[in-house]
Each structure stands twice: as structure tokens, then as C-alpha cells.
Amino acid sequence: xxxxxxxxxxxxxLLGAGASLMLSGCEKFFDAVSQNKHVQSLLESAExxxxxxxxxxxxxxxxxxxxxxxxxxxxxxxxxxxPPLTMDYSADAQNRWTKWRLEVSxxxxxxxxxxxxxxxxxxxxxxxxxxxxxxxxxxxGKWKGxxxxxILHRVKPTAQARYVVFRCMDSDGDGNLYYESIDxxxxxxxxxxLAYELNDRPLPIDNGxxxxxxxxxxxxxxxxxxxxxxEFVADLKSIGQGKGGYWEDQGYEWYAGI
Amino acid sequence: MEENSAQSARPGAALVYxxxxxTRLAHWLSALALMxxxxxxxxxxxxxxxxxxxxxxxxxxxFFAIGAAQDDGDARGFVELYGRRxxxxxxxxxQPGVFGPAARAFPSWLTVPGxxxxxxxxxxxxxxxxxxALTGALYVMYNLAVGHLRKFLVTPRDLRKAPxxxxxxxxxxxxxxxxxxxxxxxxxxYTAVFALLAPLILLSGMAMSPQLDVAVHWLPAAxxxxxxxxxxxxxxxxxxxxxxxxxxxxxxxxxxxxNMRSMxxxxxxxxPAAPARPVEARxxxxxxxxxxxxxxxxES
Numbered sequence: 001x002x003x004x005x006x007x008x009x010x011x012x013x014l015l016g017a018g019a020s021l022m023l024s025g026c027e028k029f030f031d032a033v034s035q036n037k038h039v040q041s042l043l044e045s046a047e048x049x050x051x052x053x054x055x056x057x058x059x060x061x062x063x064x065x066x067x068x069x070x071x072x073x074x075x076x077x078x079x080x081x082x083p084p085l086t087m088d089y090s091a092d093a094q095n096r097w098t099k100w101r102l103e104v105s106x107x108x109x110x111x112x113x114x115x116x117x118x119x120x121x122x123x124x125x126x127x128x129x130x131x132x133x134x135x136x137x138x139x140x141g142k143w144k145g146x147x148x149x150x151i152l153h154r155v156k157p158t159a160q161a162r163y164v165v166f167r168c169m170d171s172d173g174d175g176n177l178y179y180e181s182i183d184x185x186x187x188x189x190x191x192x193x194l195a196y197e198l199n200d201r202p203l204p205i206d207n208g209x210x211x212x213x214x215x216x217x218x219x220x221x222x223x224x225x226x227x228x229x230x231e232f233v234a235d236l237k238s239i240g241q242g243k244g245g246y247w248e249d250q251g252y253e254w255y256a257g258i
Numbered sequence: 259m260e261e262n263s264a265q266s267a268r269p270g271a272a273l274v275y276x277x278x279x280x281t282r283l284a285h286w287l288s289a290l291a292l293m294x295x296x297x298x299x300x301x302x303x304x305x306x307x308x309x310x311x312x313x314x315x316x317x318x319x320x321f322f323a324i325g326a327a328q329d330d331g332d333a334r335g336f337v338e339l340y341g342r343r344x345x346x347x348x349x350x351x352x353q354p355g356v357f358g359p360a361a362r363a364f365p366s367w368l369t370v371p372g373x374x375x376x377x378x379x380x381x382x383x384x385x386x387x388x389x390x391a392l393t394g395a396l397y398v399m400y401n402l403a404v405g406h407l408r409k410f411l412v413t414p415r416d417l418r419k420a421p422x423x424x425x426x427x428x429x430x431x432x433x434x435x436x437x438x439x440x441x442x443x444x445x446x447x448y449t450a451v452f453a454l455l456a457p458l459i460l461l462s463g464m465a466m467s468p469q470l471d472v473a474v475h476w477l478p479a480a481x482x483x484x485x486x487x488x489x490x491x492x493x494x495x496x497x498x499x500x501x502x503x504x505x506x507x508x509x510x511x512x513x514x515x516x517n518m519r520s521m522x523x524x525x526x527x528x529x530p531a532a533p534a535r536p537v538e539a540r541x542x543x544x545x546x547x548x549x550x551x552x553x554x555x556x557e558s
Contacts, residue, residue, distance in 0.1 A: 027366060030370045030382075031373055034375070034382070046384040047381075054473065058470075058473035074316065077317075130471075130484060132466070134376065136303070138313060217468055217472050250377060252380070256468075258466070
């Protein structure tokens with residue numbers, strides 16, 4: 001039975017004050033536990049659950065939604081590191097990437113180097129897909145490139161190879177080079193391509209020229225730009241800080257399917 | 259809070275076992291998970307504090323934004339909805355910081371963690387998302403198995419009685435029109451949460467996942483595109499906030515300690531009807547009409 005007792009209002013006022021004290025206490029509490037190693041590893045257990053559950057729901061080879069040319073965004077937002085500032089990079093950009101080579105090494109039977117012309121001569125895939133940034137925004141663009149599976153056929157990963165590591169030319173303010181990795185499940189997905197064209201034009205520098213990854217099953221930070229080399233490895237521990245990517249080393253999930 | 263010992267000691271006020279272990283466990287896990295999901299969600303929103311309809315987020319097409327703008331050298335926080343802007347400096351958009359005013363959509367005291375970290379907020383969000391989904395599944399399956407679900411699912415009859423229940427809460431009506439364990443307004447609230455809010459917030463969250471876009475194409479499309487799903491997910495979160503605030507208000511006003519005891523130990527003290535009026539006389543008549551039976555104000 002709702003009854004309003006004015007004598008209780010002071011108690012309520014105190015309750016309110018208590019609640020706001022609790023809130024600021026809460027903030028400190030969550031900040032402290034967020035940085036606790038045990039809490040972090042507990043929270044990280046959700047990543048494996050998401051990966052397994054989501055992959056269980058996904059039939060192999062099924063495609064992410066492809067859009068019509070009318071859906072293409074007026075501008076494809078570029079994010080992340082600024083373009084590489086090295087002399088080699090800018091000189092090569094001037095020369096339309098004649099010196100640039102994609103180096104493929106690691107656990108493969110036939111290590112190889114491909115020029116951009118060689119990649120462009122391989123069977124190409126064109127797709128209009130949505131790019132979803134971890135921050136929350138989305139853009140639609142039209143990509144053309146060579147399927148990563150095509151490269152796999154040529155270099156023949158050994159039975160031990162589990163991941164492809166993408167070595168990039170861009171770096172953050174502290175000189176840490178960008179890198180990323182995906183497993184072979186995503187590497188052979190039909191829409192996983194090494195793209196050299198965006199919206200029918202050579203890949204712009206801001207979007208990762210001369211070559212970038214499109215892995216449509218995952219969020220934007222997995223789509224390595226300014227790729228220099230691919231490396232096939234059995235595990236990711238010995239690379240970078242061991243988490244499988246530049247942003248992963250800073251706490252982001254390696255599995256960015258959600 | 260209103261519950262006093264005199265009332266509890268009144269003859270006829272009996273302890274009843276109201277909430278079983280599964281319900282109590284599910285309640286507190288959900289309460290914790292919802293709070294963390296809401297607060298870490300605000301932090302995730304802070305990474306791109308704008309909402310759009312459709313598949314993409316074209317910069318000039320946001321229908322909702324929280325932001326900061328310079329006004330005569332002062333940083334002003336604002337909230338903008340369909341072009342209408344209100345100043346929210348100090349709360350949303352711009353907060354006082356250690357080094358002066360800082361641009362931040364939702365203030366740090368509302369987010370988990372308080373410091374800016376999209377990575378950490380996502381970790382919290384997905385862990386407690388899983389926890390809530392599993393808790394909800396356990397609760398629903400258990401109640402389906404024992405047939406309790408229909409106790410709080412709304413029926414057309416409840417809808418007809420809702421106005422009477424509102425009148426009762428507003429003191430415009432003496433007796434509660436409640437029949438079962440839950441009153442019509444509770445049933446409406448719980449049905450909305452279990453049958454609408456919860457499934458929709460889960461699905462709209464999943465509609466933002468690139469991998470699930472591959473698995474179930476129709477999911478983002480069903481919400482009108484990925485950015486629409488994001489907007490709906492955000493709006494529904496405030497639906498949960500509204501429910502939680504209403505729920506806590508009812509618990510505070512309808513016998514705080516009694517409700518807390520029943521959700522902690524399971525035991526609820528049934529109150530005699532209308533504690534402000536002489537009740538003993540009525541209690542003495544076993545043949546009292548249905549409407550004057552002890553009204554359990556079951557907001558818990």
C-alpha cells in the first residue's frame with residue numbers, strides 16, 4: 001500500500017546522498033577491477049565463447065551481405081594510423097608501387113614475393129560490403145582484390161600453419177608497426193581478399209595503399225592496411241606483444257566478430 | 259522502508275515462501291549484469307556518440323548526437339536530437355576534468371570502466387551479456403518446466419484491469435484488483451521485459467556483429483540496417499533503465515525490507531490489507547470477499 005510519510009523524506013534524502021557516494025565509489029571500484037589481471041582474464045573468457053558460438057551458427061563459405069552500387073557511401077572514412085611516412089613508401093607511391101613486393105613467408109612450402117601487377121593478374125573478386133568499425137560507425141565501399149585463398153594455393157601452408165600474420169608499413173606515434181592476424185578459417189572465406197581497388201579506383205593512400213585486407217566477418221581493426229608481408233605461423237605468442245595484433249596488444253579482442 | 263515492526267507483529271501477517279532459489283539467483287545476477295551492461299554500453303557509445311538510421315553512418319545524417327562545441331572559447335556540451343540542440347555542459351558532452359573541461363559524451367561516473375577504454379568496456383559488456391543471456395535462459399527454462407511463466411505473462415483480462423490497478427496505486431481506489439501472485443501492472447511490465455525488451459535488445463546487439471551478418475543476413479536487415487540496430491539497441495537500453503527505476507521505486511515504496519528479504523531469503527511477510535485502517539476486525543472474518551484478502555504488494 002503506497003503511503004507517503006513526510007518524516008521519511010529525510011531518510012530518503014540520506015539514501016540519495018548515499019547512492020551518489022556509492023556511484024563515485026562504484027567508479028573507483030570498476031576502474032580498479034578493470035585493471036586487475038584475474039578479472040581481465042575472466043572477462044576475456046567471453047571472447048572464446050563468442051567465437052565458438054558465432055562460428056557454430058555460421059555455415060562455412062556463407063557470405064556477408066553485399067550491397068548494390070547505390071548503397072556505396074559518398075566517402076570511405078579512413079581511421080587508425082596516418083599513412084606510412086618513410087621515404088621508401090612515398091617514393092614507391094610516386095612510382096605506382098613498382099618496387100613494392102608482397103613477401104609471403106613462414107610455415108609455407110613455397111615462400112614467394114608478388115608484385116602488385118602479379119596480384120592484379122590473378123583472378124579477382126569484387127564486392128560491395130559494409131565496413132564496421134569497433135567504435136560503432138559503418139561505411140559501404142566497393143572492393144576489388146585477390147582472394148587470400150588464391151595466395152594460399154600458391155604458397156601452400158604446411159600442416160602446422162594456423163594463422164596468417166599481416167605485417168604492415170604504418171606505425172603509431174611511438175614507432176610500433178601495425179600488424180594483424182586471422183586464422184585459416186577466415187583466411188579461406190570467399191570474401192577475404194587482399195584489396196587493391198576501392199570504388200573502382202586504385203586503393204587510396206588513406207585507405208591502405210597499395211594493398212589491404214578485407215575480412216568481412218570481422219570488425220575494422222582486423223582489416224590490416226599498408227600490407228608489406230604475410231607470415232604463416234603456428235601461434236601468435238612470439239609476435240608483437242603476443243596477442244595477435246596491434247590493437248589486441250592494447251586489450252581489444254583478437255576475435256572481432258562482434 | 260514503511261514496513262514497521264508493529265505491522266509485522268500484527269496477527270495474521272504470515273511469512274510465505276515466495277521466491278525459490280533459481281528466481282533469487284537469477285534476479286541478483288540479472289540486476290548486476292544489467293547495471294554493468296548499461297554502464298559499459300554507455301562507454302562503448304562514447305567511442306562514437308552519434309546514432310543513425312539505415313546501414314551506414316554518413317557524417318551529416320546522425321539523428322542523435324552528444325557532443326562538444328566551442329562557444330567563445332568555452333567548451334560546451336550538447337545533446338542534439340533531429341537538429342534540436344540543448345546545452346548539457348557539465349553532464350553530457352563536456353564534464354569538469356582534472357585539467358579543466360573535458361569532452362566526453364557520457365560522464366565517467368556513469369560508465370564502466372570510468373576511465374576511457376573502449377577495449378575494457380567491450381570486455382565487460384560481452385562477458386555480462388553472456389552472463390545475462392545464460393541466466394535468462396536458465397530462468398525461463400526453469401519456469402517453463404514448472405509452469406510458472408504464465409503467472410506473470412499478461413492476459414487481455416489483466417489489460418482491462420490495469421486502469422483499476424493504477425487507480426489503486428494513486429489512492430483513488432480502496433482495494434487492489436489483483437487476483438494472482440502478480441498484479442496487472444506487474445504482469446504488463448514483466449511481459450514487456452521478457453517478451454519484448456530482452457529478445458529485442460539481444461537481437462539488435464547481435465545484428466551489429468559482422469560474423470552474425472554472415473550467419474543470418476536477415477538480422478541487420480530486420481532492424482533496418484546495422485546502424486538502425488545500433489540505435490534501437492541504445493534506445494532499448496533506456497527501456498531497461500526505465501523498468502529498473504520503476505522497479506526500484508516500487509520496492510522502496512512497497513516495503514523495502516520485506517521485499518529485500520523475500521528476494522534474498524525467499525520469505526515474504528504478507529501484509530494485512532490497508533495497514534492504515536483497522537484491519538483486525540476484517541481479518542477476523544474468514545468469509546471476507548476476495549477483494550479484501552490480504553493484498554500482497556508484490557513489486558519485487
